[in-house]
Amino acid sequence: METDTGIEKLIVEKSLLPWWAAGLILGLIQVLAVGLVKPLGVSTQFVVVDSKIIHAVDSEYAQNHPLISKEKYQKFGYGWWLDVGLVAGALIAAVSIRRFKIQKTTVWWRASYGSSAGKRLLAGFAGGFLILLGARFAHGCTSGQFASGWAQLSLSVVPFTIAMFGFGMLTAYFVYPKVPEIAGKGV
Numbered sequence: 708m709e710t711d712t713g714i715e716k717l718i719v720e721k722s723l724l725p726w727w728a729a730g731l732i733l734g735l736i737q738v739l740a741v742g743l744v745k746p747l748g749v750s751t752q753f754v755v756v757d758s759k760i761i762h763a764v765d766s767e768y769a770q771n772h773p774l775i776s777k778e779k780y781q782k783f784g785y786g787w788w789l790d791v792g793l794v795a796g797a798l799i800a801a802v803s804i805r806r807f808k809i810q811k812t813t814v815w816w817r818a819s820y821g822s823s824a825g826k827r828l829l830a831g832f833a834g835g836f837l838i839l840l841g842a843r844f845a846h847g848c849t850s851g852q853f854a855s856g857w858a859q860l861s862l863s864v865v866p867f868t869i870a871m872f873g874f875g876m877l878t879a880y881f882v883y884p885k886v887p888e889i890a891g892k893g894v
Contacts, residue, residue: 746855
């Protein structure tokens with residue numbers, strides 16, 4: 708959308724839940740998970756999938772490997788179903804509120820990557836790969852450290868949270884230099 712000054716205006720839809728309500732729901736689910744089984748985490752299941760593939764291709768190598776030979780990387784646990792549930796739940800939610808459509812986001816499209824679907828897919832894949840690689844180097848993902856750490860009242864989560872949000876805001880500033888206008892229905 709063009710303005711009187713000729714500068715493009717970014718508009719995004721307002722979310723259905725306010726940030727604090729979504730955060731409260733996530734926090735309660737995390738506390739429930741800690742109490743019933745163990746903290747939520749999603750990145751380990753990708754190592755389990757890799758382990759299964761490597762075991763099928765070269766079982767001797769997999770049995771002697773210092774990481775994937777461990778029992779926790781041999782079977783799908785509740786985390787696998789959590790990953791499946793995250794994707795299925797997002798799809799069900801999007802379809803049920805009639806907001807499901809394959810589209811390019813306003814912010815991404817108009818920021819610095821242009822309208823090329825290939826560039827966006829490549830950048831998204833590369834970013835996802837780097838995030839997952841970093842999560843495995845750190846023996847856990849940022850969302851697991853953040854959500855699980857707060858649910859368990861861990862002291863290490865305080866500086867981690869400050870660093871995570873600080874660098875997240877800095878990255879957003881450089882990647883998406885324009886601030887979108889919030890429009891549409893919602894809270």
